[in-house]
Amino acid sequence: xxxxxxxxxxxxxxxxxxxxxxxxxxxxxxxxxxxxxxxxxxxxxxxxxxxxxxxxxxxxxxxxxxxxxxxxxxxxxxxxxxxxxxxxxxxxxxxxxxxxxxxxxxxxxxxxxxxxxxxxxxxxxxxxxxxxxxxxxxxxxxxxxxxxxxxxxxxxxxxxxxxxxxxxxxxxxxxxxxxxxxxxxxxxxxxxxxxxxxxxxxxxxxxxxxxxxxxxxxxxxxxxxxxxxxxxxxxxxxxxxxxxxxxxxxxxxxxxxxxxxxxxxxxxxxxxxxxxxxxxxxxxxxxxxxxxxxxxxxxxxxxxxxxxxxxxxxxxxxxxxxxxxxxxxxxxxxxxxxxxxxxxxxxxxxxxxxxxxxxxxxxxxxxxxxxxxxxxxxxxxxxxxxxxxxxxxxxxxxxxx
Numbered sequence: 001x002x003x004x005x006x007x008x009x010x011x012x013x014x015x016x017x018x019x020x021x022x023x024x025x026x027x028x029x030x031x032x033x034x035x036x037x038x039x040x041x042x043x044x045x046x047x048x049x050x051x052x053x054x055x056x057x058x059x060x061x062x063x064x065x066x067x068x069x070x071x072x073x074x075x076x077x078x079x080x081x082x083x084x085x086x087x088x089x090x091x092x093x094x095x096x097x098x099x100x101x102x103x104x105x106x107x108x109x110x111x112x113x114x115x116x117x118x119x120x121x122x123x124x125x126x127x128x129x130x131x132x133x134x135x136x137x138x139x140x141x142x143x144x145x146x147x148x149x150x151x152x153x154x155x156x157x158x159x160x161x162x163x164x165x166x167x168x169x170x171x172x173x174x175x176x177x178x179x180x181x182x183x184x185x186x187x188x189x190x191x192x193x194x195x196x197x198x199x200x201x202x203x204x205x206x207x208x209x210x211x212x213x214x215x216x217x218x219x220x221x222x223x224x225x226x227x228x229x230x231x232x233x234x235x236x237x238x239x240x241x242x243x244x245x246x247x248x249x250x251x252x253x254x255x256x257x258x259x260x261x262x263x264x265x266x267x268x269x270x271x272x273x274x275x276x277x278x279x280x281x282x283x284x285x286x287x288x289x290x291x292x293x294x295x296x297x298x299x300x301x302x303x304x305x306x307x308x309x310x311x312x313x314x315x316x317x318x319x320x321x322x323x324x325x326x327x328x329x330x331x332x333x334x335x336x337x338x339x340x341x342x343x344x345x346x347x348x349x350x351x352x353x354x355x356x357x358x359x360x361x362x363x364x365x366x367x368x369x370x371x372x373x374x375x376x377x378x379x380x381x382x383x384x385x386x387x388x389x390x391x392x393x394x395x396x397x398x399x400x401x
Contacts, residue, residue, distance in 0.1 A: 002272070003273060003341070004273050006274060009308070010308065014312060014315055014322070017312055018316075019034075019036070019316065020171040021170070022036040023168070024166050024168050026165065027156060027166060030151050030166075032212050033170070035151065035318075037147050040140075040162075044134060045138050046137065049132065050098055051094065051097045054095055054108065054109045056071070057090065057103040058085070059089075059103060062089075064125075065121065066122075067120075069119050070089050072085075074091065074092040074093075075097035077096030077097055081100040091103065099131055104128065104131075105129050106130035106131055108130060137161070144158060147318070170318040172214045173213045173317060174216065174238070175213045175214070175215050175243075175244060176242070176243045177204060177245075178221055178228075178232070178244070179219070179247060180248040181222075181296060182222055185198065186198055199369060200296070201217065201246065204309070205217065207400070208244075208309065213242075213317075216240065225263065228248065228256050229260040232245075232264040232266070241316055242290050242291075242309070243289060243290070244294060245282075245291070245294065246294045247295070257282070257293050258271055267286065274340060275343070276342070279300075280295045292304075292305075294309075299372045302372060306378075307324070311323055328356070329358040329393075329396045330358070330393060331357075331359075331392045332347075333360065334388065335381070338381045338384060339383070339384070341383060342382055342383050344378040345378065345379040346364065346378065346379075347379040347396060360379050376398065377396040378397045379395070380397060
């Protein structure tokens with residue numbers, strides 16, 4: 001099969017990736033969940049005009065400079081006054097107190113002098129000053145949170161203010177992750193000759209969890225058809241929405257993932273892609289379960305997981321911002337012409353003279369975790385890009401922080 005262009009591969013992975021079913025969760029549990037429906041306010045905020053300061057509620061026409069007004073009571077938050085304000089009167093009021101009928105201004109405490117039941121006005125009142133009108137924040141029926149919103153901490157505060165104790169959200173995607181390879185050992189274990197410590201899964205699971213997914217670790221499958229197929233069938237039995245495999249995606253005699261996927265009933269879409277890093281990447285489907293087969297090299301695995309798995313999870317979660325945002329920048333060093341593959345160069349980012357400068361790390365080998373760890377973004381170079389000089393415009397995608 002010829003190498004599939006990046007854009008075609010992305011389209012194949014996202015094709016038919018409809019949002020998962022809705023469920024209702026308590027507001028306390030809704031952080032970083034995705035709204036499934038628009039949410040309208042159940043109340044007006046504030047429901048009545050309220051004082052924005054401590055002071056005295058007055059009729060602005062009466063509260064002129066030097067005026068002496070009779071204080072007839074006190075208003076604190078949650079305890080409204082029981083009658084309207086008449087001419088020549090004032091009511092002591094605290095922040096959040098309901099402005100009484102008849103009052104249209106507040107003279108702040110610092111601009112008054114109190115003498116028993118009389119207050120002397122040292123700064124003339126202005127109608128509407130220091131008053132928060134009813135509905136100044138929002139009104140009942142206002143749609144303030146839209147379907148597809150990833151709920152932030154501020155969104156939860158807003159939903160609470162709108163009087164919603166629970167919210168309708170999309171079910172979290174279930175992601176099963178499987179590493180393959182006889183050469184792999186877990187961190188902390190002793191690596192024998194030719195063995196390496198498994199690193200891919202930790203970054204990929206973190207990426208998935210950051211997107212709100214529930215993650216199942218299927219462990220390490222050995223380089224046999226039976227071991228790999230059995231692990232894939234476990235993902236099917238667990239009703240995973242997405243199966244992510246790492247390793248075994250090339251064409252060697254021990255790269256058995258594709259054979260195992262087919263044996264488990266997965267219909268393959270592609271297994272080679274025109275990008276670097278990440279050429280030996282696979283995709284397929286078995287019913288509702290989507291499969292992303294990532295390369296074994298840790299940098300290739302991470303970059304492809306970030307570029308493809310994350311948008312898929314966002315689509316399944318019902319988000320509207322599915323694709324990674326691209327930003328303009330300036331090159332920090334010269335780059336040679338590119339070949340037929342789309343490049344995603346690990347790059348450092350810095351601001352210089354008001355411009356964002358992207359400087360790719362010197363060694364772009366797909367096995368170098370040290371360079372991946374210090375990278376802050378990916379510099380995107382299209383196929384057949386011409387040689388570029390430091391200072392030329394370029395495009396970057398920021399990596400998670």
